[in-house]
Amino acid sequence: MATLPLLAGAPPTSWQAHGLCRAVDSSIFFPPAHFEHKPEREARERRAKAVCNECPVRAECLDWALSTREPHGVWGGHAEGERKQMLLGKARIPA
Numbered sequence: 001m002a003t004l005p006l007l008a009g010a011p012p013t014s015w016q017a018h019g020l021c022r023a024v025d026s027s028i029f030f031p032p033a034h035f036e037h038k039p040e041r042e043a044r045e046r047r048a049k050a051v052c053n054e055c056p057v058r059a060e061c062l063d064w065a066l067s068t069r070e071p072h073g074v075w076g077g078h079a080e081g082e083r084k085q086m087l088l089g090k091a092r093i094p095a
């Protein structure tokens with residue numbers, strides 16, 4: 001089982017060290033190398049978001065993903081398209 005690349009070497013004091021995704025297969029957070037049909041993508045993202053919804057550092061994670069304009073994957077409970085809408089002011093950024 002792989003961990004998220006960013007989180008793999010996170011110092012224990014970092015919010016990244018407390019992400020629940022460290023304990024699950026990171027492949028649910030990112031699109032596969034092959035073409036992914038919409039129903040598959042939606043199912044994968046639902047599984048990732050379910051992990052994020054229980055994560056104690058969800059807010060910090062979303063802040064990081066928005067501030068770095070992370071282009072791929074589910075971070076802080078939001079997929080890349082949802083974060084893009086937030087950055088464009090077309091969706092509310094959760095408090």
Ligand code: SF4
Nearest residue numbers: 019021052055061076
């Ligand atoms: S919010 Fe999701 S992606 Fe972010 S650290 Fe938690 S489980 Fe990982």
